[in-house]
Amino acid sequence: MLSLGAVIALIIAVGAWKTRYSNSPVVYEDARIVRFGVHHRDEGSHLLVLVRVKSGRVIQLDTSFPAMRHCRAGGRIRLHRQGPDLYVPRGACTLPVA
Numbered sequence: 001m002l003s004l005g006a007v008i009a010l011i012i013a014v015g016a017w018k019t020r021y022s023n024s025p026v027v028y029e030d031a032r033i034v035r036f037g038v039h040h041r042d043e044g045s046h047l048l049v050l051v052r053v054k055s056g057r058v059i060q061l062d063t064s065f066p067a068m069r070h071c072r073a074g075g076r077i078r079l080h081r082q083g084p085d086l087y088v089p090r091g092a093c094t095l096p097v098a
Helices: 004-022
Strands: 027-041 044-052 058-062 076-082 085-087
Touching: 027 058, 044 076, 058 085
Parallel strands: none
Antiparallel strands: 027 044, 027 076, 044 058, 076 085
16 A cells, blocks of 8 residues: 555656646647547446547547547548657548548
């Protein structure tokens, strides 16, 4: 069992880590959609999207149906990066055709 001091130190460390990245600016990152998937959980189905970023890596991201409106496999998607975290914002696929 963790001591009270260890628990407090853990809470402070997690809070400091989250605060550091929440103050980071949002950087836009374009990628290509590889495919979609669904993950079934106790609270219901959850949409996933696999994207290929500019480095060539394929990354799986949790997303929502509203965020994927107008998205299609092979299409472009604009992601938000804040610190080390990558997010799918609403309207991620409403990019001009290039």
